[in-house]
Amino acid sequence: MTGMTNAKKMTSAASDIGAKLRRAWTAVSPVGRILTFSPADDKIALQKNLSIALDKGNISIAYGSRFLSKISITDIKQYSFEENRYPEPEDLISSLALVDDFNPANADITLSIPKAWTIIRTVEFPSTVKENIPDVLSYELDRLTPFTAADAFFDFSILGEKEDRISLLLLAAKTEQIRPYIDILKERGLTVSAITVNLSAIGAYCRYMDKKSDALFVEISDKGYEGGLFLNGLPAHNFSGRLAGLDDNAKIDSITAEIKTLMNAARDQDKAPQVVVHLKDKSPATEGLLKSRLGMPVRIMGEMGVGLGLQTHKEIPFAAVGGVIQSLWAEADGLNLLKKGRHEKQKTPMALTVLLLIFMASLWIFYLIAPLRTGEIRLQQISGQIGQKKEEVKKVEDLKKEAESLSTELALINNFKHDRIMTLDIMKELTTILPKSAWLTRIKITATSVDIEGYAGTATELLPKLEASKYFGKVEFASSTMRDTRMNADRFNIRMEIENAKNSAGGKSKDEKK
Numbered sequence: 001m002t003g004m005t006n007a008k009k010m011t012s013a014a015s016d017i018g019a020k021l022r023r024a025w026t027a028v029s030p031v032g033r034i035l036t037f038s039p040a041d042d043k044i045a046l047q048k049n050l051s052i053a054l055d056k057g058n059i060s061i062a063y064g065s066r067f068l069s070k071i072s073i074t075d076i077k078q079y080s081f082e083e084n085r086y087p088e089p090e091d092l093i094s095s096l097a098l099v100d101d102f103n104p105a106n107a108d109i110t111l112s113i114p115k116a117w118t119i120i121r122t123v124e125f126p127s128t129v130k131e132n133i134p135d136v137l138s139y140e141l142d143r144l145t146p147f148t149a150a151d152a153f154f155d156f157s158i159l160g161e162k163e164d165r166i167s168l169l170l171l172a173a174k175t176e177q178i179r180p181y182i183d184i185l186k187e188r189g190l191t192v193s194a195i196t197v198n199l200s201a202i203g204a205y206c207r208y209m210d211k212k213s214d215a216l217f218v219e220i221s222d223k224g225y226e227g228g229l230f231l232n233g234l235p236a237h238n239f240s241g242r243l244a245g246l247d248d249n250a251k252i253d254s255i256t257a258e259i260k261t262l263m264n265a266a267r268d269q270d271k272a273p274q275v276v277v278h279l280k281d282k283s284p285a286t287e288g289l290l291k292s293r294l295g296m297p298v299r300i301m302g303e304m305g306v307g308l309g310l311q312t313h314k315e316i317p318f319a320a321v322g323g324v325i326q327s328l329w330a331e332a333d334g335l336n337l338l339k340k341g342r343h344e345k346q347k348t349p350m351a352l353t354v355l356l357l358i359f360m361a362s363l364w365i366f367y368l369i370a371p372l373r374t375g376e377i378r379l380q381q382i383s384g385q386i387g388q389k390k391e392e393v394k395k396v397e398d399l400k401k402e403a404e405s406l407s408t409e410l411a412l413i414n415n416f417k418h419d420r421i422m423t424l425d426i427m428k429e430l431t432t433i434l435p436k437s438a439w440l441t442r443i444k445i446t447a448t449s450v451d452i453e454g455y456a457g458t459a460t461e462l463l464p465k466l467e468a469s470k471y472f473g474k475v476e477f478a479s480s481t482m483r484d485t486r487m488n489a490d491r492f493n494i495r496m497e498i499e500n501a502k503n504s505a506g507g508k509s510k511d512e513k514k
Contacts, residue, residue, distance in 0.1 A: 048107035051323030060317030064324040089180040134341035153337035195337040201322030214273035459490035
C-alpha cells in the first residue's frame with residue numbers, strides 16, 4: 001500500500017514538473033508562444049455574454065462583449081420589486097422582456113445568484129486526492145454541506161498545498177432552488193452556461209477595475225452589511241451583519257471591527273488587500289465616518305475607474321457587470337457551479353505548429369522534385385499551347401459554318417418578305433381605296449385571296465376600285481348583295497385574289513399584261 005502511495009506521489013510530482021516546464025517555456029520563448037497560439041485565444045476571439053443577477057429587491061441584467069482582449073458593456077437594465085424579498089421565478093418572467101432589447105444571439109448566459117443561497121467554505125483533503133477532486137467532493141459533499149451531489153450545484157478552486165494537505169474553496173447551492181430559473185430562461189431560448197455568486201462576480205469586477213487580485217469588499221445599506229475577503233481573486237472569507245436599529249456610530253463600529261479582523265487575517269498571510277465599499281444609501285456621513293475610523297485607504301464603488309463604456313450610467317449593477325467580466329476575462333478564474341467540479345484541462349494548442357511542420361515538409365519535398373516537375377510543366381505548357389491552337393482553329397471553322405447558315409436563313413427571310421404581300425399592306429390598301437360610305441364587318445386574308453364583308457351605299461361601285469388596285473385581281477361578289485332598309489345600305493360579300501401570290505405561283509402581274 002505504501003509503495004502504491006509513493007508511486008502516485010512520484011507520478012503526480014513528475015506531472016507537475018512537466019506542466020511547469022511547458023508553461024515556463026511558453027511564457028519565456030517567443031517561438032513557444034507563437035507555436036502554441038490558438039485562434040480562440042482571448043486576445044483575438046470575439047465573445048459575448050449576457051449576465052442576469054438575482055438580488056434582494058431587484059433583477060439586474062448586463063450585456064457585454066470581448067474583442068482583442070478589450071471588454072465592453074453594451075447595455076445594462078434593472079427590474080425592481082419588493083425590497084425585502086428575493087425574486088421568484090415568476091418575477092424573472094416579467095423581466096425577461098428586457099433581455100429582448102439586447103439581441104442575445106450567440107451569447108453565453110450567466111446566472112448570478114445571491115450569496116445567501118450558497119454555502120461558501122474552505123475544506124482540506126490529503127494531497128493524494130488531487131487527481132480526482134471532483135469525485136471526492138461528490139462523495140463527501142453531504143458531509144461538508146447540507147446537500148448531496150445529486151441535488152446540488154457546486155464547484156471548487158484550489159487555494160494551496162501545504163504539508164501533504166490540499167486546501168480547497170468550495171461553493172455549493174441547492175439545485176431545487178435554482179432549477180426553476182434555469183428552466184424559465186430555457187423556455188425563452190436562453191440556455192444558462194454558467195452559474196456564479198453575486199459576491200464572486202463583484203470580486204471579479206473589483207479585480208478588473210484595479211488589476212489587483214486581493215481586495216476586501218463590503219456592501220452597506222441601512223439594514224445591514226455583507227461582503228467578502230478576496231485573496232488571489234477567490235472569496236477566502238465572507239461575512240454579514242445587521243444594522244437595523246443602530247445609530248451611525250454603532251453601525252460604523254460594527255463594520256470597522258469586521259473589516260479590521262479580516263485585514264489582520266490577510267496580513268498574517270502576507271497579503272495587503274484594498275478595501276472597496278459599496279454604499280447603497282450613498283450617505284456622505286457614513287463614508288466620512290468609515291474612512292476616519294478605519295485609518296486606511298478606502299475605495300468607493302462607483303468612483304473607481306470604469307473603462308467599460310458605462311460612464312453614462314448613474315446606477316451600475318455591479319453583480320451583473322461582474323458576471324459579464326467573470327465570463328469574458330481569462331484571468332478571472334471564476335467558479336461555475338454548473339460544472340460540479342469538472343474542470344476541463346486546457347490542451348496546448350498545436351494547430352499552428354502542425355501547419356508549420358506541414359509547410360516545412362512541403363518545401364523539402366518541393367526542393368527534391370523541382371527539376372523533374374519543371375520539365376514536366378514545360379512539356380505540359382507546349383502540349384497546352386498546341387491544344388489551344390487546335391481549339392482556336394475549330395472555333396473559327398464553327399463560326400464560318402454558323403455564318404453561312406445565318407446567311408441562308410437571312411436570304412430566306414428576305415425572299416419571303418419580298419415575295420409575299422404582308423397582311424398589314426393589304427389592310428392599308430383596303431383602308432385607302434374603300435369609300436368613306438363603306439365599312440367592313442369581316443375580313444379574311446389567306447395566302448392567295450381576300451374575302452371582305454360589309455355595308456356600302458352602293459356595292460357595285462366597290463368592284464372597279466378594288467380591281468384597279470395593284471394588289472387585287474379577279475374581284476367578284478361571292479354572294480348576291482342585299483339591301484338593308486334599316487341601315488339604308490347594300491350588304492355585300494366580295495372575294496378577290498392577291499396579284500403577287502399569283503405571280504409567285506407562275507402567273508403574270510398586271511404590268512406584265514399591259
